[in-house]
Amino acid sequence: xxxxxxxxxxxxxxxxxxxxxxxxxxxxxxxxxxxxxxxxxxxxxxxxxxxxxxxxxxxxxxxxxxxxxxxxxxxxxxxxxxxxxxxxxxxxxxxxxxxxxxxxxxxxxxxxxxxxxxxxxxxxxxxxxxxxxxxxxxxxxxxxxxxxxxxxxxxxxxxxxxxxxxxxxxxxxxxxxxxxxxxxxxxxxxxxxxxxxxxxxxxxxxxxxxxxxxxxxxxxxxxxxxxxxxxxxxxxxxxxxxxxxxxxxxxxxxxxxxxxxxxxxxxxxxx
Amino acid sequence: xxxxxxxxxxxxxxxxxxxxxxxxxxxxxxxxxxxxxxxxxxxxxxxxxxxxxxxxxxxxxxxxxxxxxxxxxxxxxxxxxxxxxxxxxxxxxxxxxxxxxxxxxxxxxxxxxxxxxxxxxxxxxxxxxxxxxxxxxxxxxxxxxxxxxxxxxxxxxxxxxxxxxxxxxxxxxxxxxxxxxxxxxxxxxxxxxxxxxxxxxxxxxxxxxxxxxxxxxxxxxxxxxxxxxxxxxxxxxxxxxxxxxxxxxxxxxxxxxxxxxxxxxxxxxxxxxxxxxxxxxxxxxxxxxxxxxxxxxxxxxxxxxxxxxxxxxxxxxxxxxxxxxxxxxxxxxxxxxxxxxxxxxxxxxxxxxxxxxxxxxxxxxxxxxxxxxxxxxxxxxxxxxxxxxxxxxxxxxxxxxxxxxxxxxx
Numbered sequence: 047x048x049x050x051x052x053x054x055x056x057x058x059x060x061x062x063x064x065x066x067x068x069x070x071x072x073x074x075x076x077x078x079x080x081x082x083x084x085x086x087x088x089x090x091x092x093x094x095x096x097x098x099x100x101x102x103x104x105x106x107x108x109x110x111x112x113x114x115x116x117x118x119x120x121x122x123x124x125x126x127x128x129x130x131x132x133x134x135x136x137x138x139x140x141x142x143x144x145x146x147x148x149x150x151x152x153x154x155x156x157x158x159x160x161x162x163x164x165x166x167x168x169x170x171x172x173x174x175x176x177x178x179x180x181x182x183x184x185x186x187x188x189x190x191x192x193x194x195x196x197x198x199x200x201x202x203x204x205x206x207x208x209x210x211x212x213x214x215x216x217x218x219x220x221x222x223x224x225x226x227x228x229x230x231x232x233x234x235x236x237x238x239x240x241x242x243x244x245x246x247x248x249x250x251x252x253x254x255x256x257x258x259x260x261x262x263x264x265x266x267x268x269x270x271x272x273x274x275x276x277x278x279x280x281x282x283x284x285x286x287x288x289x290x291x292x293x294x295x296x297x298x299x300x301x302x303x304x305x306x307x308x309x310x311x312x313x314x315x316x317x
Numbered sequence: 318x319x320x321x322x323x324x325x326x327x328x329x330x331x332x333x334x335x336x337x338x339x340x341x342x343x344x345x346x347x348x349x350x351x352x353x354x355x356x357x358x359x360x361x362x363x364x365x366x367x368x369x370x371x372x373x374x375x376x377x378x379x380x381x382x383x384x385x386x387x388x389x390x391x392x393x394x395x396x397x398x399x400x401x402x403x404x405x406x407x408x409x410x411x412x413x414x415x416x417x418x419x420x421x422x423x424x425x426x427x428x429x430x431x432x433x434x435x436x437x438x439x440x441x442x443x444x445x446x447x448x449x450x451x452x453x454x455x456x457x458x459x460x461x462x463x464x465x466x467x468x469x470x471x472x473x474x475x476x477x478x479x480x481x482x483x484x485x486x487x488x489x490x491x492x493x494x495x496x497x498x499x500x501x502x503x504x505x506x507x508x509x510x511x512x513x514x515x516x517x518x519x520x521x522x523x524x525x526x527x528x529x530x531x532x533x534x535x536x537x538x539x540x541x542x543x544x545x546x547x548x549x550x551x552x553x554x555x556x557x558x559x560x561x562x563x564x565x566x567x568x569x570x571x572x573x574x575x576x577x578x579x580x581x582x583x584x585x586x587x588x589x590x591x592x593x594x595x596x597x598x599x600x601x602x603x604x605x606x607x608x609x610x611x612x613x614x615x616x617x618x619x620x621x622x623x624x625x626x627x628x629x630x631x632x633x634x635x636x637x638x639x640x641x642x643x644x645x646x647x648x649x650x651x652x653x654x655x656x657x658x659x660x661x662x663x664x665x666x667x668x669x670x671x672x673x674x675x676x677x678x679x680x681x682x683x684x685x686x687x688x689x690x691x692x693x694x695x696x697x698x699x700x701x702x703x704x705x706x707x708x709x710x711x712x713x714x715x716x717x718x719x720x721x722x723x724x725x726x727x
Binding site: 049053054060064067071082084127132134137141143144150151157160161164172173188190191199248252255277284292296299 | 334355551603704716
């Protein structure tokens with residue numbers, strides 16, 4: 047019985063450790079004072095101690111809106127590239143006739159395992175020599191390749207649950223390979239493709255190392271701006287931005303879970 | 318007749334198979350090409366950079382030819398001085414002199430100013446003997462050391478960066494020896510990175526194992542709710558989580574203020590919990606914990622509770638039932654989670670850079686330092702290459718133990 051209590055107490059502490067740091071940010075972003083801790087007024091729930099000034103300053107200061115535009119442009123382009131190429135490749139990998147399957151899989155997943163700092167240094171050398179450093183295109187290509195593993199893993203997992211007889215049925219009814227892909231296979235694996243794409247987008251939306259090494263002032267994204275905010279002038283504005291990012295994370299999480307229930311064999315502790 | 322039919326069917330089947338094969342390869346090929354061009358090629362460039370540096374060799378070709386014929390000790394003759402003076406002045410015109418001086422200075426510190434200052438003065442120098450002029454400007458030009466340094470910096474292909482990155486040095490006679498203990502920087506940092514990563518993996522296992530167990534064997538509704546508590550941090554931006562720890566742990570932060578408020582700590586005795594090793598350790602454990610919990614959870618979920626009950630009914634104590642029956646079945650999850658956390662921890666950059674202060678830096682931060690501050694890109698590339706080899710080894714191990722085709726996100 048005692049062991050059971052110790053176990054539950056330990057687990058509770060572990061969950062608090064996981065979630066509390068993130069939750070602490072939200073109320074602090076409404077702080078009326080430029081501090082990173084709870085003021086006495088906040089603890090007394092004095093309405094005067096709370097304000098929206100840090101939220102206002104996000105919109106007053108053009109850097110954050112510019113960063114958001116950059117993040118979206120880069121993230122969406124990289125996601126489209128990674129998802130289209132990644133889905134095609136997953137279709138090939140799901141075919142039992144694919145030669146050297148394991149090696150190819152190892153290659154395609156390697157961007158996820160390689161420390162980003164190594165990739166970023168190599169990309170800086172290589173993309174500079176092509177004149178792609180400090181351009182949007184360079185960062186889009188870099189983020190796309192970093193997003194590829196997420197798409198490949200998710201779509202391959204979805205395809206492993208796909209009944210190939212459906213394709214044979216479509217063929218026997220006279221559909222060509224392209225038609226049966228568009229009309230039969232793609233609609234069925236769409237949740238998996240979407241959730242792979244969401245993973246790739248989230249990876250790009252949170253990526254800062256490549257942007258630090260390869261991006262210039264024109265390519266400042268939200269995480270890059272947060273990095274600057276933490277390193278240079280630490281202002282509670284970044285807590286307000288962080289609150290937005292937490293809301294974004296929760297939305298992504300629920301979307302992925304919803305897609306998973308729709309049949310995208312995807313992530314989160316999957317089988 | 319029958320044989321012929323069989324042969325034809327066989328032929329048809331193998332044709333069909335070849336077609337399938339072509340199709341599978343054709344589908345995968347665009348992505349393979351894309352990954353090779355935008356990911357593998359950059360890593361290749363990195364490896365080239367770590368061992369190839371043509372700058373000095375291109376700038377001072379004739380001087381280097383003369384120096385290569387030199388025994389390294391005897392006094393140099395006028396032609397060497399004349400050629401060097403001409404090529405160095407030329408380099409100054411082409412604005413590469415600064416980079417040459419930096420590279421020579423890395424071989425033997427103190428030589429940067431000797432080179433740049435001398436060449437500045439050489440511009441206005443006139444005389445019959447370049448040798449006397451150069452030695453007149455700086456005595457150093459009469460010593461073999463400058464010339465040896467220029468000769469080493471002029472090697473087009475070089476292991477110099479790897480020698481530096483492994484805390485070795487080349488002795489005057491050409492042999493390689495270890496740096497004296499107080500001058501070793503990179504190997505201790507590498508060991509520290511490995512030790513911290515190991516510590517973080519162990520901590521993640523200790524914290525993650527019970528909560529994965531709790532989630533895996535809870536009723537479905539509660540399990541989903543608890544799983545959310547793991548997934549929210551997993552999806553939350555890394556920078557947000559790092560910011561959160563700064564807010565909590567800094568000296569004017571939430572935890573210190575709380576401790577002061579309840580009188581556990583004096584106001585002038587606030588604890589330094591961040592911008593040091595503790596900060597790196599705590600924040601990284603938090604960031605990597607979901608990578609441990611999720612694989613453990615998915616393995617534990619597939620273990621029928623009847624196994625432990627059967628052990629208990631056969632007279633095992635709760636500890637025996639756990640240790641002899643449950644734990645062995647979770648080993649695949651333990652292996653997958655620990656290896657994943659370890660691999661990710663070794664290459665971590667952002668979190669230590671923001672909360673590690675000067676004491677909590679890892680090998681990645683050293684690579685960034687040489688890229689951005691010291692601008693010794695060759696050394697940065699060599700350090701990155703060494704780290705890359707380690708990661709590839711771990712990746713192969715992961716493939717053997719877990720299988721990369723069984724990797725799931727989260």
